[in-house]
Amino acid sequence: MTAIWFGLAAIALVGAIVLLYFDRLQRQRTGHVRQVWAKSQGYTYVSVEPALASTWRRGALAKLGYLSAVDVVSGNRKGEKFVLFDLEDAATLVAVRRQIGSDIDIDLRMKTAAPPKDHDLEMLGAIGDRVVFATNPDIARHAVDQRMVAFIESLPDTVQQLWSEGNWTLGMLHVGSVAKDWEMAIDAVLRLSGLLHVLPPVINSERGRDELPEPGRSHPVPEDDDYDGYDEDGDYEPERARPAADEDDEFNPVLGDNADGEGEEEPENWRPALKVVPDPRNRPRRNWPPADEDADWDEEQDGPPGPADGEPENPRDEEPEESWRKDQGRSAPPGGPFHPGFRPYQGPTPR
Template sequence: MTAMWFGLAAIALVGAGALLYIDHIQRQRVGRVRQIWAKAQGYTYTPLDPNLPSTWRRAALAKQDYLSAVDIVSGVRRGEQFFLFDLEETATIVAVRREIGSDVDIDLRLKSTPPPRDADLELLGGIGQRIMFATDLDIARRVCDQRMVTFTESLPPKLGMLWSEGMWTLGALPVATSGREWDTAIDAVARLSGMLHVLPPASGPHGLAQEGHDPGRPRPRSAEDASAQTVRVPAQGAAFQSGDNHAHQVRDVSQGDSRVMPPPRYPAPERARQQRPPAPQPPAPRRLPPDDWSTHDADPRR
């Protein structure tokens, strides 16, 4: 009986070793595929980074900082810095960095996905097949427009979660994905990152490009900008030289129009007098020939 249990344990140990070996071979194959994909795109490939997942703390990365990031690809795609890596065997993560961070975080996930574990995320509502959560519902409504509806309808089903943290916008995919799906996921997360620029900037040192400026509102003009955009309208009757037409351009700002209007052409006073048409002269009196005088001097009653 004891020999049978030892035999079963040995069989289980051999099976576990075989599964680990197959998983290691599969991981090496995936790593080679991703390395080739990164090299073809001009990105940087890193096999392992144990500290990268601790950069984020929400959604698929909540309480997962003990796991390592493997098969990491980093680079710049269409002007956006990004990371793509596997959270070991849990998920494939895409992270895109924004220029200006925000204190307002959002979470956009499929309706079939469990709600987030973060206590500060509140339910905002459904958008298509997705549900949005946010740390500030009033401010998060800024991004809930027709663009967001169109965006959620175009998302691939495998991109189950998207969320934002400070200066980062992230998305999660299943581990078994291909290079084409990586491209699609990076583009989708970058699109969401662009729409989140309407959120107010963070109060920290990396949030504000200018102190007190909200990217969702018009930027106030400084004194230098105001002086540089001062419009000088020529007085009535001012003269323009023919060679200075481009130096005296006037902007029509009465209705907020910024188009460049051609300069008016006012003739100089002397030139105006020279170009004035001559005054009409009265007709000269008609002179009759001498033979007709007798006729006109005669009495009209004859």
């Protein structure tokens, strides 16, 4: 008894292998025929496109969208782009791209076929042996005119179903159709696509699909209000604020009393370039040597108004007294407080 069951299992296995072999031969033969037809028409042929079927979701693809697209032919016919492919061994589909899409979708199918599962598709009416469904029957009724009626009545039986989806119009054929059926189906879908131009176009959103940034394209960098003029290595901290001078101090806080020669004597290796020295152009001119703070205070209060504090009485371009220049000692190096080769500090060097 065991040997009998073993023999039946072996026979079934051999039969399955034979069926798979013939199915593969049939698929190769069909693919070769379609490839030859595509080459003769000047179209492009691709053996497999796994993600192509996921582009659509209505019509036949509501049930068969999980299958891969095989024997794909793409090209242009009568100025319109189309795609012809098989959903493995389930169906043959034709898709034509419309130049102007619409938010209203239409479905034409045989009366013997099951109604669509899409909840937004409502029955518009029956024409001949076809039933028309639409997402907005009130507006879609304007597309069902005498031309549409004549088109539906002239459809061949090989075209089982037609529907529109966005800017695409699609049709479904039987598996095993020949080149004549493919051309007839493409022409039928092209004609339906032209009749659907009366539908209102897609409402443009604030940012259409064509405006989305492409991969690899550089994005515009928004302006940075805190940009400090350096590269993108990082924001550099601002310089520390210098302490404000006392109101009673007439002398510059950096130079101190060195201008009078009363400060400490600088060492021989004194390097002014390493010191933080303000820009002399921003310093107000003063009379040198400075006058005594308490001298003639009463006279200044009672006398006529003079120049403001810190402003020189002499003309702007008047040179200081020659005697004061002679009194300058080691504390005032040649060139004033700056070294001949001194360069003001410009901040950290950009990387």
